[in-house]
Amino acid sequence: MEASASAPVGRHIEPEPPEWQPRALWVGGRLICGSISFFFASFVFAFFYLKALDLNHNWKIGNVVPDAGIGIAIAALYLFSAVVYRLAARRTTGDSMAAGMIAVFMGLAAVALQFIQYIVLDFGAASGGYAAVFFGWTASYAVVSLMGLYWIQVQVATLWRVRREGRMRETEVPTSETALLLAGIEASSFYWGYFVAIGVLAYILLYLVG
Amino acid sequence: MSAVAVSSAAPRTGWRKLWGFNMLTGILLGIGGWFLGQLIGNHITGQDVHYYSAQAGENDISVMLGYTLGVIGFLVGLGFANYPLKRLLGHPPALAERESEAEGVFRYFTLSTDHKVVAKQYMVGIGVFFFVAGLNAMLIRTELLQPNVHVFGANQYLTLVGMHGSMMMGTMTSGLLGPFATWLVPIMIGSRRMAFSRLSAFTFWVLMAGEVILLTTIFFGGFQTGWTGYQPLGAEGTAGYDAYIMFFALVGLSMCLFGFNLVVTITTMRARGMTWSRLPIFVWGAYGTAWLMMLAAPMLIAALLMAGMDRTVQTAFYIPGQGGSAYLFENLFWVFGHPEVYILALPGMGIVLELMTVFARKPLWGYRLAVAGMLGISFLSWFVWQHHLFVSGINADLRPFYMLSTELISLPTGFIFLCAMGTLWRGRIRFTVPMLFCLAWVFNFLWGGISGVFNSDVPSDVTTHGSFFTMAHFHYTIMGGLIFAFFAGIYYWVPKMYGVRLSERLGKIHFWTLFIAFNSTFAPLFALGFMGMPRRVVSYNPSWQGLNDWVSISAYCIGLSMLVFLFNVVWSLVVKREPAEVNPWHAKSIEWTLPTPVPVHDFDEIPVFDADPYPYGIEPVPGRAPVAAPVGGRA
Structure with missing residues (x-):
C-alpha cells in the first residue's frame, strides 16, 4: 500500500492497517443489504396494506394478471445469476471472473425482459392498487439491480486487468492487493445473492399471492 | 493495486x-x-x-x-x-482525490476526499441553507403579525411554511453529523478517513443539489403540504410538489449513504485499543444516529418514489378512487419520520455530553448508561410512528400500544439527562460559550420532552394535535435541542477546524439573545395551542393577535441574534483571524493533541489507545499517555 499523495515529502507516514479496507467491504456488503431491505419493505407494506384495504374493490381494476411465464423467466435469470456468482466467489478467482461475466449477462437479460414485459402487459399502471405495486416494485427492482450488476462488473474488470498484468498470485498468502480484490468479490456476491432473494419474494407476492 | x-x-x-x-x-x-x-x-x-x-x-x-x-x-x-x-x-x-493542500481553496469547490474538507463544505453549505430556512420563518411570522391575510396570501404562506419545515428538517439531518462527525469521527477512532471517502463527498454534493431544487419550487407554484408532504394534497399539488419530492428523495439518499458510511467506518476502522467501551460519547451518538439514517431513509425514498410515480406514470399508490390510499403515504412517511426526529436529536446529545466533561472537568458520569440511552432511543424510535396518526382514524386498539411505546422512549432519554446532571454534579464548571449552549440545551430539551408526553398521550393529543402546541413542542426539541448543540459544537471545535477562535464576547451576546428570544418565541405557542390556534393556517382569531405579535417580535430577535453570530464569524474568521491556541479548552480528547491546522494525513502514525476517553480529574499514570499520542505534528 502506498502512502497518500498528500503526505509531506521525506516524512514517513505509517500506512493504515491493510485489513481495514477489506473489512470495510465485508461489513459494507452486509449493511447495504439492510438498506435495500427497508427500501423494498415499503413495497411489501404497500402490497399488504392496499390489498387488505381493497378500497371500492379497486385492488385490481379489470383483468390484471401479469404473464407468469415472463415472471418465472425473470426470476430464474436473476436466481441463476446469483447462484453462479456466489458459488464461484467461494472458489477460485478464475472461476469468479467467468461467473461474474455470466452473472452480469444474466442480470442484464432479466432487466431487459422486465421492460419487455411492460410492453406486452394487458394492464396499465392505473389499473388499481395491485398495478401500482407491480409497476413500482418491479421497475425500482430493475433499476436498483443495475447498481449490483455494476459492482459485479467492476470486480470482473479488475480481475481481468490484474491477471493480464500478471499481478495475481493465487498460491501465495494474499497480498493486500489480492485481499482487497477477494473481499470485493465476496461482498458483491453476498449482496447480489441477498438482492436476488428479495426478487424471489417479489415474484411470490406479485405472481402467486397477488 | x-x-x-x-x-x-x-x-x-x-x-x-x-x-x-x-x-x-x-x-x-x-x-x-x-x-x-x-x-x-x-x-x-x-x-x-x-x-x-x-x-x-x-x-x-x-x-x-x-x-x-x-x-x-x-x-x-x-x-x-x-x-x-x-x-x-x-x-x-x-481512495484519495484532490486532498493535497496544493489544490488550495479550490478543494472546497469540487470533489475532495479529505474528510476535513468535506466537513467544512458541510458546515458552510448547511449554514447557508439554515439561514435561508430561517429567513422563511421570519416571513411566516411577518404574515402572522395580523389575523387576516395581509402580505403573502394563503398559497404563498403555505409554501413558505413548507419550505421552512422541509429545508430545516432536510438540511439539519446532516446539520450535526455533516460538519462534526465527518471531521471528528475518523480522528476520534484513530482513522485517517471515512471508510468510503468518495461517498462522503457524494453525500454532501447531493444534499446541496437537493436544497437548490427545493428553492425552485417557487417557480412552479410552490407546495401547500408542509414538510410532511401529506397526501392527497400532494397528488393534487402543482409541479412545485415535484420539487419537494426530488428534494426529500435526495436528502434521503444523502442520509442513507452517510449513515452507511459512518457505521462502516466506526465498525471497521477503529485503531488498536479503541474498543467499543472507549469510544467517545459523541461517536456513540453518531453511531446510533447512523443506523437510523441508513435504515429509515430508504423508506422515505420509497414513499416519495411512489408519490413521483403517481404524478408521472399514473400509478395509484395514494389515489383512493383507484385502489390506493393516502394513509399509505402517511404510514410510510412516519416510519421514516419519527426516527428522523432522533436522527436530529441524538448527535446533539453526543455533543452535549462530550463537551460537559471538558467544561465540568470530570469524567462522563454513567458512560455505559449514556450509551444504553442512545442505543435505546435508536431502537425504540422504530415503534412509535403511529402516534402521528392518533387522530387519523387508526384502529382504536392500536392506540394504547403506541402511546406506551412513545412514553417508554422517555426512559432512555432520561438516562441522557441523568448522565448530564451526574457529570455536572460537583464539577468545576467553566461557563464558556460552548458550555452555555450545552446548559441551554438541557433546559430546552427538558421542556420539549415534557411537552412531548402530552403529544404521546392519546386523550391530550386528540386535543392538541395539529395545533400550535405541537409546533411549540417540536421546536423546543429540535431547535432547542439540535440548534443549541450545533452552536455549542461550532464554538467548541471551530478553533481546531479553522485554526481561528471565535470571539468569546460576541459569542456570549449571541447566546443570551438567542436563548431569551428562543424561549420568548416558542413558550407562548404552547398557550396559543391550548387556545386552539391551528398550524398551517394563514388567518386566526383576532383575540390571539397580542400573543402572535409578541411571538413575531421575538422571532425577529432570534434573527438578530443570528446576525450577531454571522458578524462573529466574519469578524473572527475573515477580518481579525486571531490564531487559536492548539488546545484552548484544555480538553483531553485526541483531536486536541493534533497540531492546528490538522495536516491532511491527520497522524504520522496510527494512534494506539490505552485509556478511557475522559480522564478529567484523574492523575496521569507516569509513563503512560492518557489518550492516544498521535505521532506527527505534535501539539
Whole structure:
C-alpha cells in the first residue's frame, strides 16, 4: 500500500492497517443489504396494506394478471445469476471472473425482459392498487439491480486487468492487493445473492399471492 | 493495486482551475441536464410546457426528468463519474482525490476526499441553507403579525411554511453529523478517513443539489403540504410538489449513504485499543444516529418514489378512487419520520455530553448508561410512528400500544439527562460559550420532552394535535435541542477546524439573545395551542393577535441574534483571524493533541489507545499517555 499523495515529502507516514479496507467491504456488503431491505419493505407494506384495504374493490381494476411465464423467466435469470456468482466467489478467482461475466449477462437479460414485459402487459399502471405495486416494485427492482450488476462488473474488470498484468498470485498468502480484490468479490456476491432473494419474494407476492 | 491515493496530475493554477471538474462545471452541466430533461419530457408527453409562464402543473414528467438529469449533470461536472468509469475498466481502487493542500481553496469547490474538507463544505453549505430556512420563518411570522391575510396570501404562506419545515428538517439531518462527525469521527477512532471517502463527498454534493431544487419550487407554484408532504394534497399539488419530492428523495439518499458510511467506518476502522467501551460519547451518538439514517431513509425514498410515480406514470399508490390510499403515504412517511426526529436529536446529545466533561472537568458520569440511552432511543424510535396518526382514524386498539411505546422512549432519554446532571454534579464548571449552549440545551430539551408526553398521550393529543402546541413542542426539541448543540459544537471545535477562535464576547451576546428570544418565541405557542390556534393556517382569531405579535417580535430577535453570530464569524474568521491556541479548552480528547491546522494525513502514525476517553480529574499514570499520542505534528 502506498502512502497518500498528500503526505509531506521525506516524512514517513505509517500506512493504515491493510485489513481495514477489506473489512470495510465485508461489513459494507452486509449493511447495504439492510438498506435495500427497508427500501423494498415499503413495497411489501404497500402490497399488504392496499390489498387488505381493497378500497371500492379497486385492488385490481379489470383483468390484471401479469404473464407468469415472463415472471418465472425473470426470476430464474436473476436466481441463476446469483447462484453462479456466489458459488464461484467461494472458489477460485478464475472461476469468479467467468461467473461474474455470466452473472452480469444474466442480470442484464432479466432487466431487459422486465421492460419487455411492460410492453406486452394487458394492464396499465392505473389499473388499481395491485398495478401500482407491480409497476413500482418491479421497475425500482430493475433499476436498483443495475447498481449490483455494476459492482459485479467492476470486480470482473479488475480481475481481468490484474491477471493480464500478471499481478495475481493465487498460491501465495494474499497480498493486500489480492485481499482487497477477494473481499470485493465476496461482498458483491453476498449482496447480489441477498438482492436476488428479495426478487424471489417479489415474484411470490406479485405472481402467486397477488 | 494501491488502496490509497494516487493522484499523479499536478494541481492546476490560476484561472486554469476553472476548467475541469468543479462546481462551476457542475452548475453548467446541471443547467444543461435540466433543459435536456425538459426536452425529453416534452417529447414523451407531446406537450411543450413552459413552466416559467403560467401553466404550472401540467407536465410532471418533464419536470421530474429535468431535475433528474440536472442532478446527474451537476454530479458529472463535479467529477463523480470519473472514478466509477475507471473502475468499470478495471483500474485499481484509489481512495484519495484532490486532498493535497496544493489544490488550495479550490478543494472546497469540487470533489475532495479529505474528510476535513468535506466537513467544512458541510458546515458552510448547511449554514447557508439554515439561514435561508430561517429567513422563511421570519416571513411566516411577518404574515402572522395580523389575523387576516395581509402580505403573502394563503398559497404563498403555505409554501413558505413548507419550505421552512422541509429545508430545516432536510438540511439539519446532516446539520450535526455533516460538519462534526465527518471531521471528528475518523480522528476520534484513530482513522485517517471515512471508510468510503468518495461517498462522503457524494453525500454532501447531493444534499446541496437537493436544497437548490427545493428553492425552485417557487417557480412552479410552490407546495401547500408542509414538510410532511401529506397526501392527497400532494397528488393534487402543482409541479412545485415535484420539487419537494426530488428534494426529500435526495436528502434521503444523502442520509442513507452517510449513515452507511459512518457505521462502516466506526465498525471497521477503529485503531488498536479503541474498543467499543472507549469510544467517545459523541461517536456513540453518531453511531446510533447512523443506523437510523441508513435504515429509515430508504423508506422515505420509497414513499416519495411512489408519490413521483403517481404524478408521472399514473400509478395509484395514494389515489383512493383507484385502489390506493393516502394513509399509505402517511404510514410510510412516519416510519421514516419519527426516527428522523432522533436522527436530529441524538448527535446533539453526543455533543452535549462530550463537551460537559471538558467544561465540568470530570469524567462522563454513567458512560455505559449514556450509551444504553442512545442505543435505546435508536431502537425504540422504530415503534412509535403511529402516534402521528392518533387522530387519523387508526384502529382504536392500536392506540394504547403506541402511546406506551412513545412514553417508554422517555426512559432512555432520561438516562441522557441523568448522565448530564451526574457529570455536572460537583464539577468545576467553566461557563464558556460552548458550555452555555450545552446548559441551554438541557433546559430546552427538558421542556420539549415534557411537552412531548402530552403529544404521546392519546386523550391530550386528540386535543392538541395539529395545533400550535405541537409546533411549540417540536421546536423546543429540535431547535432547542439540535440548534443549541450545533452552536455549542461550532464554538467548541471551530478553533481546531479553522485554526481561528471565535470571539468569546460576541459569542456570549449571541447566546443570551438567542436563548431569551428562543424561549420568548416558542413558550407562548404552547398557550396559543391550548387556545386552539391551528398550524398551517394563514388567518386566526383576532383575540390571539397580542400573543402572535409578541411571538413575531421575538422571532425577529432570534434573527438578530443570528446576525450577531454571522458578524462573529466574519469578524473572527475573515477580518481579525486571531490564531487559536492548539488546545484552548484544555480538553483531553485526541483531536486536541493534533497540531492546528490538522495536516491532511491527520497522524504520522496510527494512534494506539490505552485509556478511557475522559480522564478529567484523574492523575496521569507516569509513563503512560492518557489518550492516544498521535505521532506527527505534535501539539
